[in-house]
Amino acid sequence: EDQVTQSPEALRLQEGESSSLNCSYTVSGLRGLFWYRQDPGKGPEFLFTLYSAGEEKEKERLKATLTKKESFLHITAPKPEDSATYLCAVQARGGGATNKLIFGTGTLLAVQP
Amino acid sequence: GAVVSQHPSRVICKSGTSVKIECRSLDFQATTMFWYRQFPKQSLMLMATSNEGSKATYEQGVEKDKFLINHASLTLSTLTVTSAHPEDSSFYICSASPLGSAHYEQYFGPGTRLTVT
Numbered sequence: 001e002d003q004v005t006q007s008p009e010a011l012r013l014q015e016g017e018s019s020s021l022n023c024s025y026t027v028s029g030l031r032g033l034f035w036y037r038q039d040p041g042k043g044p045e046f047l048f049t050l051y052s053a054g055e056e057k058e059k060e061r062l063k064a065t066l067t068k069k070e071s072f073l074h075i076t077a078p079k080p081e082d083s084a085t086y087l088c089a090v091q092a093r094g095g096g097a098t099n100k101l102i103f104g105t106g107t108l109l110a111v112q113p
Numbered sequence: 114g115a116v117v118s119q120h121p122s123r124v125i126c127k128s129g130t131s132v133k134i135e136c137r138s139l140d141f142q143a144t145t146m147f148w149y150r151q152f153p154k155q156s157l158m159l160m161a162t163s164n165e166g167s168k169a170t171y172e173q174g175v176e177k178d179k180f181l182i183n184h185a186s187l188t189l190s191t192l193t194v195t196s197a198h199p200e201d202s203s204f205y206i207c208s209a210s211p212l213g214s215a216h217y218e219q220y221f222g223p224g225t226r227l228t229v230t
Contacts, residue, residue: 031217043206043221044157046115087156091217099217100147105156 002027006088006104013078013111021073021107023088031099033071035064036087038106044087047073078111085109114140117209119222126197126229134192134225136207142187143209147219148180151204163190187212197229 005024013019025033032051036044048057050066057064061082063074073086085108089101116139126132136146145164149157161182163169169182179201181193190209194201204226208219 034218036221041204041224041226043117043119043208043224046218046220049218100159100162101219103156 002090002092002102004088004090004102004104006086006107008107009105010108011110013075013109015079015111015113016077018074018076018078020075021086021088021109023071023073023104024069025071025088025090026069027090027092027102029093031091031093033066034089034091034101035062035071035073036089038085038087040085047086075109078109080111080113083109083111115211115220116140117207117220117222119205119207119225121225122223123226124228126227128198128229129196131193131195132197132227134194134205134207134227136190136192136209136222138188138209138211138220141209142212143190144187144212145210146184146190147208147210148182148190148192149206149208151206151224157206160192194227197227199229202227202229 003026007022032049035047038044048064053068055066061076065072085106087106089103091099118137120135148160151157160175161169161171163182163184165184165187171177184190206224208221
């Protein structure tokens with residue numbers, strides 16, 4: 001069964017204190033791994049898609065990496081505005097655009113000034 | 114680019130009535146749209162997948178007669194919650210996958226907060 005596990009469930013950082021969020025997955029053939037940011041009461045905002053082990057993508061203070069079993073979202077020198085829930089999702093091969101995303105339960109990040 | 118809107122953003126209805134939620138892709142065409150619900154402090158739960166011009170595919174445990182989905186065009190999908198009850202109160206979010214995309218990414222709407230009294 002395809003599954004996504006995120007850790008930690010919650011993370012509190014001081015402004016400027018770098019850290020990483022983990023997303024472990026099992027899937028029957030990975031098409032893509034997706035990272036989203038979700039603010040309270042809003043829909044998820046797309047951040048990155050990773051397709052193969054060894055791939056890395058960066059956006060401002062965020063950097064996502066991928067191995068065959070897990071993905072990390074590295075946050076460098078975070079600011080209070082980075083506070084949000086970060087969601088990881090995987091998509092299995094086959095089925096085209098109807099392939100559903102399987103979401104983890106998210107990591108709630110709080111960055112204190 | 115890749116903007117998805119939902120309407121309404123918030124709705125309160127009485128038990129037994131029906132509520133329609135619209136999901137539109139504003140700057141792209143979407144072959145496939147997805148409907149999710151999210152309970153407080155929980156992740157997104159896929160309810161159904163809809164393709165333009167065909168019947169929706171519902172996830173196990175989701176009542177298709179209660180949650181009616183219509184995907185009438187490449188930019189519009191609607192979710193109707195029929196005979197709503199308080200337990201249907203939730204945050205409903207849609208997403209859309211751009212037509213012709215090689216990567217099948219999904220872009221999400223801002224969500225609709227449904228409260229059934």
